[in-house]
Amino acid sequence: MEILRTSFLLLSIGGAWKPRGWRGVKAFLYYIYQYSIIFANHIFIISGMLDLEFKNINTHVLIDNLTLLMAMVIGRQKIACFISKREDIKSIIDSFKKSPFKPISSEEEIIARRFDGIAKSIFISYTGTIICAATLFSGSREGVMDPPYHLPYSGWFPYNYTNPKIYWATAGLQMYGIYSTAAVDLAFDPLMSAVFCHLCAQIHILKHRFGVMVTKLEDISRLKDNMAAEECQLTAEWVEYHIDVITLIKFMNKIFSSIIFVQYTVSSVILCTLAFLMSHTKGLSMEFVGYSGFLTTKCFQVFLPCFCADMLTYELLNITSGIYGSNWFNLSNSLRKSVVIIMAKCHKPILITSSFFIVLNLESFTKIIKLAYTIYNVL
Secondary structure, eight states, X not given: OHHHHHHHHHHHHTTSOOOTTOOHHHHHHHHXXXXXXXXXXXXXXXXXXXXXXXXXXXXXXHHHHXXXXXXXXXXXXXXXXXXXXXXXXXXXXXXXXXTTTSOOSHHHHHHHHHHHHHHHHHHHHHHHHHHHHHXXXXXXXXXXXXXXXXXXXXXXXXXXXXXXXXXXXXXXXXXXXXXXXXXHHHHHHHXXXXXXXXXXXXXXXXXXXXXXXXXXXXXXXXXXXXXXXXXXXXXXXXXXXXXXXXXXXXXXXXXXXXXXXXXXXXXXHHHHHHHHHHHTSOTTSXXXXXXXXXXXXXXHHHHHHHHHHHHHHHHHHTHHXXXXXXXXXXXXXXXXXXXXXHHHHHHXXXXXXXXXXXXXXXXXXXXXXXXXXXXHHHO
């Protein structure tokens, strides 16, 4: 849960998440801060679109501008997702602290800590990569600044910004929009990955509780001949927990489906454009290094949800192995029939989809890399 708190802190810095417990003046000031970030983000996108030229086209400049605009659109969608679906996201996070998802034994706490460690490793590696890449890209952009004539990022503004004060105010607005969006980017993917990891932990806890249930029933059978009531109660509790886990996974998929779709599709185009820009840039130049960092970031952003979704799908399919590995054969005939039904239900795969037609897994990642390379060859 520590990673979730860190991610929400970054989201608060990026203007996408008002800290819980902030009321009155604090909330009012934060909303002003949030609106200023939304304003800077939209000004960046609109000014960039107005600066696009379709006469006497310089292909390199046009693709460079479009690449940055597409990246900002992804950031804008992430901010909109967290603002519009705040209550739904809160309900997912809060559910991990309540029954039946809250660990109830030391063994379950060990399972939860293990997946917390995986989420922490993802957060550290992702954060380090994004910060390094963003530093390289920003450095390459700031290197082309020529105050008061050339802004760090292309954009059309309805005023003359050659006055030094106006120039630095405009450049500051651009940097404000870029860095706030980067903060949201920095928080979104680790947050979603942490949720995936916690769901994987719930599946492992589910398998552990099945083994505990079987052990309890074995102990009861030694003391009682008729234990139908206990069997029904314990089985019903486990089945309800299984249903709750599946429902939570589907709810999470519903919340993040649209933004994953936008990131997945737009990032695939960005990978193509970045490959094109790098092929038309001098090697070892600051601009080339900046594009390399940007490309690394986008590859990581596409890979991370695919990897986590693939891991979650595998864990769901592995529930049957966990059940089969228990002492289910020592149960009564009626309960063994129930176990067969449970295993048949668990064997049906639950896929993490993006807008109902893109299935997130490692195979999807390889497909998007192949698609990006194909489009690059066309360019």
